[in-house]
Every structure is written in structure tokens, then in C-alpha cells.
Amino acid sequence: MQKSLILCTVIISLACVCVAVLAVQWRRIQTLRLELLNLEQHVMSLTGSCGERGTYPYTTACCGVSLTHPLRNSRKKRGASSKQNPRRKRQTEQRTFVHLVPASIHSYDERDLTVLTWALGQSYGAGLQLSGETITVVNNGTYFIYSQVLYKDTTWVMGHVITKRINGAETKLMKCLKSMPRNVSLPLNSCYTAGAHFLESGSVLELSVPRKSADLILSAQATFMGIFSI
Incomplete structure (x- = not known):
């Protein structure tokens, strides 16, 4: 009988504790509801005194407060930055490149040279002008030049030279040399430089090969030349 009385007392105590906790939580919920109601009334009073709300994602102006969608702000900033950086725009406009593929070759016996005639494979901009065997640079600048020639020749070594001419002066910019295979039945080898x-x-x-009557493979995948501004 005494044990039953103790158990009942414990149960009643736990129930009282639970009721007290629930009462505290209920009061907290009521407080939060009241704060939320006051906030909603405050917002409604602001929007009601300023007229209709703006349509998302455009700007809503309310009593001197401007609420603008963040993406709209970022677009404006990007537009302003592009207008404030004309130098970058000019640099983009000056970008140019040509990729050349072989059209034919011509041998100059008196100069002991074989020179390639080029055709445009791809191009962009007007800063480089092709004229048969030569490319003329229109704008000053730093350019990346690359070239490859596939040789089919029994001479023990083959190669090519990229030459620059300006105001009567001649400068050899790049040279490429390659030993040819000893097997004369398949004398193929390519030389790449950049x-x-x-x-x-x-x-x-x-671009010229310093040997007259040089035998070259004139295919776009094997022999080519390109220049682009950097």
C-alpha cells in the first residue's frame, strides 16, 4: 500500500512538471504571435501609405525606402563596369588571328628556296592580311606564331624558316630542323615550331624551306601555319 502511494505521488509530480512546461511554452508562443502581428501591421501601414507595391523583380519604393532585386543591381553594375572600361573593349576589338593551310609551293632556283603559297583556313579580325606567300601585320603587338611542315624528301635533314621583313631589313624569327629517316622508301618526317x-x-x-625543289605534303592536317595576337 505504501509503495502504491509513493508511485502515485511521483506520477502526480511529473504531471505537474509537464503542465508547467507546457504553460511556459504556450506563453512563449503567444508572445511570438503578438510580435509577428505587430510586425505585419507595421509593414501594412508602410505599404498602404505609399500606394501599390512594385512588381517583382522590379523596384518597390516605399516612403523613401527602395527595395530592389539583387540580380537587377548586379546587372546594372556589370553594365556600368563595361562602360567604364573602354580599354578592355578596344583590346577585344583588336584581337585577330589567321590559320593558314597550304595551297601550292613554288621553287626559286636562284635563291635555293621553296616557298609555300597559303589559303585561309580560319581567320578573325582585320589585323593580319594574307597575300599569297606572305602575311602582313596591320597593328603593332605581340603575336604567337606556330608552323608545321611535313616533309617527304630523301635529303638527310630538312627544315623551314619564318622570316620577317620590314623597311628593307630582314630578320629570321624562327627555324625548324628535322633529321629524315634513313629508310628512303618512306622518307616522312614533320617539323613543328612556335x-x-x-x-x-x-x-x-x-615561311620558306631553304632548299629548292623540296618535296612537301600539302594537306591541311600535315602542313599549316598560324598567327594570333596575345
Whole structure:
């Protein structure tokens, strides 16, 4: 009987504690509801005194307070930055490149040279002008030049030279040499070279093989040349 009385007392105590906790939580919920109601009334009073709300995502002006969608702000900033940076725009407009593929070759016996005639494979901009065997630079700048020639020749070593001419002066910008296979039944080998050079306006570039009557493979995948501004 005494144990039952103790158990009942414990149960009643726990029930009282639970009721007290629920009462505290209920009061907290009522307080939060009251604060939320006051906030809603405050917002409604602001929007009601300023007229209709703006349509998302456009600006809502309310009693001197401007609420603007963040994406709209970022677009405006990007537009302003592009207008404030004309130098970058000019640099983009000056970008130019050409990728050349072989059209034919011509041998100069008196100069002991074989020179390639090029055709445009791809191009962008007007800063580089192709004229048969030569490329003329229109704008000063630093350019990356690359070239490859596939040789089919029994001579023990083959190669090519990229030459720059300006104001009567001639400069050899790049040279490429490659040993040819000893097997004369399949004398194939390619030579690739590339580099960056500053080119003045009016510079004329030419790729030549320093050997007359050189035998080359004239396919776009094997023999090519390209220049682009950097």
C-alpha cells in the first residue's frame, strides 16, 4: 500500500512538471504571435501609405525606402563596369588571328628556296592580311606564331624558316630542323615550331624551306601555319 502511494505521488509530480512546461511554452508562443502581428501591421501601414507595391523583380519604393532585386543591381553594375572600361573593349576589338593551310609551293632556283603559297583556313579580325606567300601585320603587338611542315624528301635533314621583313631589313624569327629517316622508301618526317614575337605594323612574314625543289605534303592536317595576337 505504501509503495502504491509513493508511485502515485511521483506520477502526480511529473504531471505537474509537464503542465508547467507546457504553460511556459504556450506563453512563449503567444508572445511570438503578438510580435509577428505587430510586425505585419507595421509593414501594412508602410505599404498602404505609399500606394501599390512594385512588381517583382522590379523596384518597390516605399516612403523613401527602395527595395530592389539583387540580380537587377548586379546587372546594372556589370553594365556600368563595361562602360567604364573602354580599354578592355578596344583590346577585344583588336584581337585577330589567321590559320593558314597550304595551297601550292613554288621553287626559286636562284635563291635555293621553296616557298609555300597559303589559303585561309580560319581567320578573325582585320589585323593580319594574307597575300599569297606572305602575311602582313596591320597593328603593332605581340603575336604567337606556330608552323608545321611535313616533309617527304630523301635529303638527310630538312627544315623551314619564318622570316620577317620590314623597311628593307630582314630578320629570321624562327627555324625548324628535322633529321629524315634513313629508310628512303618512306622518307616522312614533320617539323613543328612556335614562339611569341613583337611585330611592328607593316611587318611581312614568309615561311620558306631553304632548299629548292623540296618535296612537301600539302594537306591541311600535315602542313599549316598560324598567327594570333596575345
